[in-house]
Amino acid sequence: MTEPTASAPPGLAVEHLSFGYGAELVLRDVTFSVEKRRFCALLGPNGAGKTSLFALLTRLAMPRAGRIGIDGLDLAGAPRAALSRMGIVFQQSTLDLDLSVRSNLSYYAALRGLYGRDAARRIDAALDRLGLRDRAGVKARELNGGHRRRTEIARALMHGPQLLLLDEPTVGLDPESRAEITRHVHALCETEGITVFWATHLVDEVAPGDDLVILHQGRVLARGVAAEVAGDRPLEAVFLDMTARSA
Structure with missing residues (x-):
């Protein structure tokens, strides 16, 4: 340090x-x-x-x-x-449990002003980065705790x-x-x-x-x-x- x-x-x-x-x-x-x-x-x-x-x-x-x-x-x-x-992952989960992993990321992208191909590219990169591609269509409530956290980390990194x-x-x-x-x-x-x-x-x-x-x-x-x-x-x-x- x-x-x-x-x-x-x-x-x-x-x-x-x-x-x-x-x-x-x-x-x-x-x-x-x-x-x-x-x-x-x-x-x-x-x-x-x-x-x-x-x-x-x-x-x-x-x-x-x-x-x-x-x-x-x-x-x-x-x-x-x-x-x-900054990207931020709080102690308490902030995922929408009724949305899929990809939809959670899409919603966050829109809040950040990211749309269209740029948003899609960033979402795919985030899914790959955290090993979530095979769970992209799964609702957050169906994920285990570890994969929910991975989704939150992926979301926090989408805007670079x-x-x-x-x-x-x-x-x-x-x-x-x-x-x-x-x-x-x-x-x-x-x-x-x-x-x-x-x-x-x-x-x-x-x-x-x-x-x-x-x-x-x-x-x-x-x-x-x-x-x-x-x-x-x-x-x-x-x-x-x-x-x-x-x-």
Whole structure:
């Protein structure tokens, strides 16, 4: 994880971000950056502030202080341009269960102003990218949890974003589906050069070479490459020790 430079702004920059409800702060001076084309895991226990951070990144909430940069764009100063560079997968599913996989993607394409051959080409590419071509005509309610998540990821990538945000994307999935989704998104990052910011409370979703931000009680406890943060100990043990000490 590197610091931003004038010539190469990071895919995501969060600087001195604070946020709260009433008098209670849930994020306190949060600062980190994610290089372009890197997979960064935001690791924290439930209640750490991960979802609040995602609300700020997607403009569903406004910070009390601090700045967010998306691919060199200031989110507050140029929100439409910055948001157009993001693909987002929220923790709760947002698929229309009565529509087929292809119809869900078509509806999203229309919302993005994509029509005709361009939309069809992007939909086919998204289906192929996530291995969903054989399920294109299946209603979303008939899919298992893993394929619903794949559909949401395919949808989030249709407009060609530079940054993909995923908030606890494997919640509720069985272990095999969790591992499959994690592998898919890591592969997207490596093969297509997408910057990924993946929130999770599960240590086994973090690969040794991933960038890592550990968040607890609204504060950043550690940041860096996962293997370097762990040192000569298992990452799970380091994570548990950090969060226990700061409890």
